[in-house]
Amino acid sequence: MAKAIRKRTWIFGAVVAAGAVGAINYFRVSTDAAQPAVPHVKPATAPSTVTRVTTTRAQAGGAARQTSLPCSAHWHDHADLFAKVSGYLEEQNVDIGSPVEKGQVLSRIAVPELESDIEHAEATREQTLAAVKQAEARKAAAVIGQRVAEATHAKAIADRGRWVAEHTFREKEYQRFKALNKSDSVQAALVDEKLFQLQSVEAGVQSAEAAVLTSREQIAAAQAQTDLADADVSAAKAHAHVATAALNKAKLYASFAEIVSPYDGVITVRNYHRGDFIRSAEKGNGPPMFVVARTSLVRVVVYIPDKEVPYAHVGDAVSIEFDSLPGRVFAGTLSRIAYSEDRNTRSMRAEVDLPNEDGAIVDQMYGRMQIQLEPSAETLTLPSVCLVGDLAAGKGQVFIVRDGVARKESISIGAHDGVNVEILDGVTAEDNVIVRPPAGLSDGTEVHAEASRS
Structure with missing residues (x-):
């Protein structure tokens, strides 16, 4: 029985093996039939050894030496306008964006005490001017007195001359009559009369001498009065000058109550409104009342790198394009260069003055600048x-x-x-x-x- 079992097992295994081999052959034949036939490929031709070039x-x-660098626009001139005096903002005639002209009053600050200072200074000046006139009148009187004294002195000198001449005549006459008396030609009484006349003339001479001395002293006194009057005039004029200076100062401070534009331009900043209390810039660090920018001309700033600095010169032609103004090219020349490099960036600042009559360019616009550093050789x-x-x-x-x-x-x-x-x-x-x-x-x-x- 065991043999019969081993025989059946062997027959079963052979059948299974034969089935497996058949299945494998079936799938192999099916797969080969599904694949396309491989075409015949001719061998490739060997590549050429000649290289094609253009x-x-x-x-x-x-080549002209030129460089293209970033740049930025800035107002050519701009001013921060502060108040010189403190007070309330009474009048404001402009706002941000308002066009202004040179000398135009932008705002006015109410400062009543300054008006009082002007009135007081004017009154003081009028008083000192009146004192000048009084001093000048006294000086004129002193001059006249001096002239009178000089005339009196001249008359005294003339009188003394007359008395001296009279004395000479009377003395000769007396000597002649005295000689005649000795020869008994005239009486002694007549000689005595001539002596009396001589002595009278001598008294007149002495009186004339005294008059001359007196008139001389009168001249000195008149001169002193004139000098004093002249000093009074100078002092009065000095006081008037001080009063005038005080008046001008008061008016100057009063003028500071008006904020005036320094040039034609546009208001770019306004920090206060009507009724605000304005503090003098000398008493605080507040913001400016206005910022006025001159817009008809802008300066375009560029920083030239170190390697290009030797070739940059004032007058080099430039063309500028701003990112916010596509299609517009602005031509100009380098207006100024710093002749010194920044130690941190190793670049040199240069500027171009660019007309801006239409106001298209505004402060801080960004763009690029093409600089013609050297022409082509x-x-x-x-x-x-x-x-x-x-x-x-x-x-x-x-x-x-x-x-x-x-x-x-x-x-x-x-x-x-x-x-x-x-x-x-x-x-x-x-x-x-x-x-x-x-x-x-x-x-x-x-x-x-x-x-x-x-």
Whole structure:
């Protein structure tokens, strides 16, 4: 029985194995029938060893040195207007955006005490001017008195001369009669009469001398009075000058109650309203009452990097475009440069004065400025894409096609603006220079050159 079981087991296993093999063959045949037949592929042709390149020729005219830098617009002139006196804002004639003219009164501050100061100063000045007139009148009287004293002195001198002459005559007469009396020609009584006349004349001479001395002292006294009157006039005028200065000061402070525009422009800031109390700028650090900007002219500020500083000069042509004014290009020239670099940024400030009659440009507008630092030289120019390798110390390399072979040549370069490069030597106008040399191109490679169409 055991043999019968082993025989049936073997037969079953053989049947299972045969079924499995059949199934595998069935699926293999089905899969092969589903796959498409592989076409016959011809062997590829071997690639050509000739490299195709595009060439160009150097153009006459060197590259101009220029730079494009960010810039910003600022009002050419602007003023913060503060109050010089304290008081209440009584009148305000403008607001933000109002156009103003030079000398226009923008606002007025009420300061009653200043008006009182002016009235007091005017009264004081009138008083001092009256004192000047009084002093001048006294001086005139003193001058007249001095002239009278001088005239009296002159008369006294004349009288003394007359008495002296009379004394000389009477003395001679007395001596003559005295001699005649000795010869008994005249009586003694007549001699005595002549002596009396002589003595009377001598008294007159003494009186005249005294009158002369008196008149001289009167002149000195009159001169002193004149000098005193002159001093009084000077003092009165000085007081009047002080009073006038005080009046002018009062009027000046009163004028500070009016805020006036320093030039034609626009109000860009207004910080107070009618009725506000305004504190003098000398007594606090409050904001300005107004900011006035001159809008007809703006200054465009740019910072030139260190490497371009040696080429920047006043008068260099510029073109400016602002981001907020697309399509408009403003032409100008560098108006001023700082001649000093900022130690932090290593750049130099430069400014362009730009007319702004239509007011299109406003403060803080941002844009770009193209500066023509140097004009083009009489050299050759190549596209920058012709260069290969790294640039160092004004040297570079290009590939030139000669007799169907690429030759690497060293060249000297000048200005380089990223698009074109100035060629100082190493390339002629007749050379065919490869544009965008293919990677791996080496000196001596056989090439097929085609001229660039651009």
